[in-house]
Amino acid sequence: MLIAIGSLTLLGALLGAVLGVAARYLRVEGNPIEAEVEALLPGSQCGQCGFAGCKPAAAALVKGEAPPTLCPPGGRAVAMAIAEKLGVSVSFGDQEELEPEVAFVNEDLCIGCTRCLKECSTDAIVGAAKQIHTVIAEVCHACGKCAKVCPTDCIEMRAVPATLATWHWKKPRVKVAS
Amino acid sequence: MQEYVLLIIGTALVNNVVLVKFLGLCPFMGVSSKVDSAVGMGSATTFVLTLSAVMAWMLETWVLQPLGIGYLRILTFILAIAAVVQFTEMAIRKMSPMLYQSLGIFLPLITTNCAVLGVALLNAQSGNGLFASMLYGFGSALGFTLILVMFAGLRERLALAEVPSPFAGAPLGFVTAGILSLAFMGFSGLSVK
Structure with a gap:
């Protein structure tokens, strides 16, 4: 008994x-800035920036291969945070800040094909095969991928209606210089 | 010398771990959709299997038998295999980040690849020597890699073929695996023993 316990x-x-x-000798030195930039990104791996996910996008940002404005779901706030973190200038050009949007399923046209469910990177669409789908507005980050795959064009991006709960002051336009 | 060559051929082809002994079927179905990752998985498993066969022999001969605690064999072997896999994971992460990404979850899963434990236990059962144990592990791993790469190649072709929809995907994979297994029964004619 003791021998068994002792030997194990x-x-x-x-x-x-x-x-x-x-572990000490084979440690991989990760770039700490990359991890910090990745933490600023939404982390939903939607791929709208053209990279496979948020981690490769962060790597490209740190190398200076991509502009800080690359993340559409992140919008202006994320772009400015990234620019500040990396110490680069960010130009929005004439780009207006987009209104917050949310996907909307037109239930008369939805055929329940579940294609949008598979595409959604935040699992914001609820539904099952041959059941009408619907969007959970709080989770949707308006990447628009579902609208692209819908065979009946029943998904559209709608501006979030301004109610007492969602309305807020427009952010002051600040130019970020390097 | 001839004996060792026969041992390798015997373990790789005649007594193939996957298709004849039916060990290690999880990565066989799981990592066989692309040839690249199949080669990576095969080489990682080859390394782990050979090393763990040697470690298992050492544990068996120097620890378990002198102390008379043969009943702890499975537990000890699993411990050693887990350590070897952990080490392999660290080494691959350091040396080839691309391979590390493509292997993904399957790398830690080599721990639970029953071929690794199976080979160690079979070695202990048959009372092979150190070198023979190593060759047994290496030959089994070669057979495993061969099958994995072959099957991945087949599945890459099958993915493009037009198949009746009930058979598409995994079912066709299983059917193919069965036919491969039948084909490998032909190698039993090569067996010397």
Whole structure:
């Protein structure tokens, strides 16, 4: 009994020590700024920036291969935060700040094909095969991918209606200089 | 020398781990959709299998048998295999980040690849020596890699073929695996023992 316990404990401790040493020698130096920029991005891996996900996008941002404005769901706020983090200038050009939008399913046209469900990167669309789908507005980040795959064009992007709960002052337009 | 060559051929083809012994079917179905990742998975498993076969022999001969605690065999082997896999994961992450990304979740899953434990246990059962154990592990891993790459190639072609919809995807994969297994039964004619 004692031999069994002792030998297994010793074995475990030995292997643990070897792995600990190996972890020290084989450590991969990640770029800490990349991780910080990735944390600023929405993290929904929607791919609208043209990169496979938020991590490759963050890597490209740090290398200076992509403009800080690359993230459509993040909008102006994310672009400015990234520019500040990386110390680069950001130009929005004539680009107006987009109104907040949300996907909307026209229930008369929805055939319940579930194609939009599979496309949604935030799982904001509820539905099942041959059931009418609907959008959970709080989760939708308006990437518009569902509207592209819909075979009956029943999904449209609508501006979030200004109600007492959603209306807020327009943000002051600030030019960010380098 | 001839004996060792026969051992490798015997484990890789005649007693193939996947198609004859039916071990390691999880990565066989899971990582066989692309040839690239199949090659990566195969080489990672080859490394782990060979190393763990050697480690299992050492544990068996120097720890388990002298102390008379053979009943702890499975537990000890799993411990050693888990450590080897962890080490492989760190090494691959350091040396080839691309391979690390493409293998994804399947790398830690080598721990639960029953071929690895199966080979270690079969070695202990048959009382192979150190070198023979290593060759047994290496030959099994070669067979595993061969099958994985072959099957991935077949599935890449099948993905483009026009198949009746009830058969498309996984069902056709299973049917193909069955036919491959039948074909490998032909190698039993090669067996010397």
